[in-house]
Amino acid sequence: MTLPPNHPPVAAPRIGVLLVNLGTPDAPDAPSVRRYLAEFLSDRRVVEIPQILWQPILRGIILTTRPKKSAHAYAQVWTENGSPLAAITHAQSEALPPLFGDAVQVAYAMRYGKPAIGPAIDALMAAGCQRILIAPMYPQYCAATTATVVDAVGEHLKTLRWQPALRYLPPYHDDAAYIGALKASVDAGLAALDFTPDVLLASFHGMPERTLHLGDPYHCQCRKTARLLSEAMGRPIEVAFQSRFGRAKWLEPATDTQLETFGRAGQSVAIFAPGFSADCLETLEELAIRGKEQFEAAGGGRFAYLPCLNADTPGMAMLETLMRRELAGWL
Numbered sequence: 001m002t003l004p005p006n007h008p009p010v011a012a013p014r015i016g017v018l019l020v021n022l023g024t025p026d027a028p029d030a031p032s033v034r035r036y037l038a039e040f041l042s043d044r045r046v047v048e049i050p051q052i053l054w055q056p057i058l059r060g061i062i063l064t065t066r067p068k069k070s071a072h073a074y075a076q077v078w079t080e081n082g083s084p085l086a087a088i089t090h091a092q093s094e095a096l097p098p099l100f101g102d103a104v105q106v107a108y109a110m111r112y113g114k115p116a117i118g119p120a121i122d123a124l125m126a127a128g129c130q131r132i133l134i135a136p137m138y139p140q141y142c143a144a145t146t147a148t149v150v151d152a153v154g155e156h157l158k159t160l161r162w163q164p165a166l167r168y169l170p171p172y173h174d175d176a177a178y179i180g181a182l183k184a185s186v187d188a189g190l191a192a193l194d195f196t197p198d199v200l201l202a203s204f205h206g207m208p209e210r211t212l213h214l215g216d217p218y219h220c221q222c223r224k225t226a227r228l229l230s231e232a233m234g235r236p237i238e239v240a241f242q243s244r245f246g247r248a249k250w251l252e253p254a255t256d257t258q259l260e261t262f263g264r265a266g267q268s269v270a271i272f273a274p275g276f277s278a279d280c281l282e283t284l285e286e287l288a289i290r291g292k293e294q295f296e297a298a299g300g301g302r303f304a305y306l307p308c309l310n311a312d313t314p315g316m317a318m319l320e321t322l323m324r325r326e327l328a329g330w331l
């Protein structure tokens, strides 16, 4: 191709995929956690209280007390590659291109903190990706997670002269590929144990209960995931919702309450978190460390935490299947 003199360079057209997860602090210290929480908890889709009421509570109470406590929790799960959520999402972005014969360029971004969505889209465009599949890494749709990714992408597009063509990976809570990947992963996790758990407990991130009544499909999609997995595995799966925040009523039953109930009954438990595409603070610290302590303190027997799909083969093969479907006509 011959360009006229002084013409800006034009990259060969390519297809991009942008994995987007929630976000995580840059370091396991209070100032970094404060910066992260200030951005995350100021999102009107995450905390649906009028800002005039919420900001004084956030600035005056939450951001003065929580960062120190949360930094301590992050420090317990931090890895040499940084926050588990960032390290695993990065690994997922590196595992995907070979599955497409390098026909797609894959990047990752975080909704809050870094790497931010805008610069990640700019980098894909600079590499020639004029068609981009945005993949919110949430199997179950929730306004507080999926919709806020779309909001952030839209905000960035407003600033662009040359906008890419976009597609969005839909929620995949009931997709056969997802249920199959969960089954493979949970089966492998159970096979590696030296005991057979009485209870298999699926723990999903909680949400205020009012979001269900306002029409958010999240609760129903979590329940459906668990039902389909239970049918596929041919065994009962208990469901609970974790990480309660604030004073409002959240979806029930709560994971900590259920762990205590099973503990008091002297049962053994294997717990896993099918709504998280990558292990993070909420799984590695809240479930695998604190959940185990609560369960044992209540008198529970054996306890196991089974990891998320992460960058392992079943999860990556699932993403390849879902993405090939969404990229039809582009690839």
Ligand SMILES: C=CC1=C(C)c2cc3[nH]c(cc4nc(cc5[nH]c(cc1n2)c(C)c5CCC(=O)O)C(CCC(=O)O)=C4C)c(C)c3C=C
Residues within 6 Å of the ligand: 022, 023, 024, 025, 037, 046, 047, 066, 070, 083, 085, 138, 142, 144, 145, 205, 206, 207, 208, 218, 243, 245, 275, 276, 279, 280, 281, 282
């Ligand atoms: C109002 C508060 C919160 C809502 C609503 C909420 C929804 C929600 N979150 C996830 C996934 C993740 N949350 C994570 C951390 C986290 N979540 C909240 C609060 C709400 N989440 C807080 C305050 C925190 C920070 C940690 C803490 O201080 O306890 C994470 C992990 C991040 C990490 O760095 O590892 C994930 C992932 C979903 C899926 C969801 C709604 C469905």
Ligand SMILES: [Fe+2]
Residues within 6 Å of the ligand: 205, 243
């Ligand atoms: Fe959360």
Ligand SMILES: [Fe+2]
Residues within 6 Å of the ligand: 219, 220, 221, 223
């Ligand atoms: Fe429901």
